[in-house]
Amino acid sequence: MLIEKYKVQEANDGATAEHKRRFEFAASTINNVEGVLQKLQDFQIAIPSWALGAGGTRFGRFSIGGEPSNLEEKIEDVGLLHALNRSSGAISLHIPWDIPENATSIKALAAQHGLRFDAVNSNTFQDQKGQEQSYKFGSLQHTNKAVRKQAIEHNIEVIKQGVELGSDSLTVWLADGSSFPGQLNFRKAFQNTLESLKEIYAALPDNWKMFVEYKAFEPNFYSMTVGDWGQSLLYASKLGEKAFTLVDLGHHLPNANIEQIVSLLLMEGKLGGFHFNDSKYGDDDLTVGSINPYQLFLIFNELVEGMDAKGMNHATDLGWMIDASHNIKDPLEDLLQSVEAIKIAYAQALLVDTKALAAAREENDVVKAQEILQEAYRNDVRPLVAEARLRAGGALQPLEFYRQNRVRESLIKQRGLQTVATGL
Ligand code: AOS
Numbered sequence: 001m002l003i004e005k006y007k008v009q010e011a012n013d014g015a016t017a018e019h020k021r022r023f024e025f026a027a028s029t030i031n032n033v034e035g036v037l038q039k040l041q042d043f044q045i046a047i048p049s050w051a052l053g054a055g056g057t058r059f060g061r062f063s064i065g066g067e068p069s070n071l072e073e074k075i076e077d078v079g080l081l082h083a084l085n086r087s088s089g090a091i092s093l094h095i096p097w098d099i100p101e102n103a104t105s106i107k108a109l110a111a112q113h114g115l116r117f118d119a120v121n122s123n124t125f126q127d128q129k130g131q132e133q134s135y136k137f138g139s140l141q142h143t144n145k146a147v148r149k150q151a152i153e154h155n156i157e158v159i160k161q162g163v164e165l166g167s168d169s170l171t172v173w174l175a176d177g178s179s180f181p182g183q184l185n186f187r188k189a190f191q192n193t194l195e196s197l198k199e200i201y202a203a204l205p206d207n208w209k210m211f212v213e214y215k216a217f218e219p220n221f222y223s224m225t226v227g228d229w230g231q232s233l234l235y236a237s238k239l240g241e242k243a244f245t246l247v248d249l250g251h252h253l254p255n256a257n258i259e260q261i262v263s264l265l266l267m268e269g270k271l272g273g274f275h276f277n278d279s280k281y282g283d284d285d286l287t288v289g290s291i292n293p294y295q296l297f298l299i300f301n302e303l304v305e306g307m308d309a310k311g312m313n314h315a316t317d318l319g320w321m322i323d324a325s326h327n328i329k330d331p332l333e334d335l336l337q338s339v340e341a342i343k344i345a346y347a348q349a350l351l352v353d354t355k356a357l358a359a360a361r362e363e364n365d366v367v368k369a370q371e372i373l374q375e376a377y378r379n380d381v382r383p384l385v386a387e388a389r390l391r392a393g394g395a396l397q398p399l400e401f402y403r404q405n406r407v408r409e410s411l412i413k414q415r416g417l418q419t420v421a422t423g424l
């Protein structure tokens with residue numbers, strides 16, 4: 001165990017006086033501080049197994065060293081994050097990048113770190129060694145039935161692996177689509193995909209959910225067969241009550257109103273979960289909250305309001321996952337930043353004066369409505385998030401702790417400098 005409890009305690013003790021002062025000030029203006037702190041403690045965000053190595057772009061990859069080279073080491077990395085922030089209590093696997101050879105021992109290792117398995121992800125966007133059919137022209141949409149069959153069977157296999165690990169959801173992200181006009185019959189591609197998804201859906205255990213993730217473009221550049229929330233919602237509605245739309249923040253055309261999408265999907269009972277990240281142009285991999293934290297807050301505002309209206313449990317009724325990785329930061333530092341950004345946005349959303357906002361809307365008081373939202377957003381909630389973390393046994397300052405204790409250096413000592421994590 002790289003993060004020793006007494007060291008966290010020591011570091012916290014040194015920072016307590018300053019924290020207390022800041023926390024008391026922040027808490028003094030909030031009505032239900034205890035309720036907010038409890039919600040913050042309950043809220044866990046799954047870490048994607050593929051974000052633990054230094055990611056690459058097609059132009060290059062720069063190893064950071066000490067990266068995990070197998071599933072055990074990935075679990076250790078997530079355990080390390082969770083020990084620091086007490087908010088990363090789950091891991092999302094990507095198969096076949098992660099192959100749990102012995103589910104029982106993998107489960108036990110995860111449990112030791114206080115982790116559970118969130119959605120398992122299938123992969124039909126790459127050809128694997130020894131695979132009979134190629135996904136060059138798509139998988140579930142393919143014109144050739146044999147390709148579709150192979151992709152369906154892979155997804156069913158992923159469900160089986162997930163069952164062994166105690167996961168209860170499958171995320172299907174498809175690279176399927178076309179790169180040039182004329183290449184595809186849109187309707188046929190849709191119908192093939194739907195038929196294929198139906199077969200996968202039929203293999204879902206009763207308590208499982210299927211998340212249908214959409215993406216506006218990339219790797220296909222002319223059409224994506226699950227290209228937006230409308231298409232995802234169509235599939236999810238036709239499939240049945242266990243199928244939901246998954247919103248990856250980076251998968252929209254520029255300036256899309258994601259919070260409105262979230263609100264309507266929630267209304268329809270069809271929002272399944274999230275892949276959090278941020279983006280400035282057409283990317284989908286930047287650290288959460290690094291570009292547009294206000295948008296993140298507005299999304300959480302819709303989530304809190306919409307989930308409360310339906311009596312949903314914030315922590316457990318949707319899938320909360322990060323999907324980001326790039327090539328210039330230490331991935332563990334990056335993930336600490338992402339989790340923190342999510343918690344901050346969530347805390348701010350919990351502070352919105354919903355009654356006053358509803359009244360302002362009734363009055364068509366546009367100015368007041370905007371002021372109410374921005375009042376919550378401009379609150380410095382960092383001491384609240386830190387207090388929740390402290391109460392849960394985490395570090396007051398996870399990133400500082402990570403650096404001061406030279407955690408990356410220890411990982412490099414253990415695992416070596418020239419490491420390549422499996423995955424992207
Ligand atoms: C791809 O852009 C999607 O975000 C998927 O969720 C994908 O499975 C993941 O990013 C790993 O490549």
Ligand code: ZN
Pocket residue numbers: 173213248275323
């Ligand atoms: Zn994603």
Ligand code: ZN
Pocket residue numbers: 215248250251284323
């Ligand atoms: Zn993506």
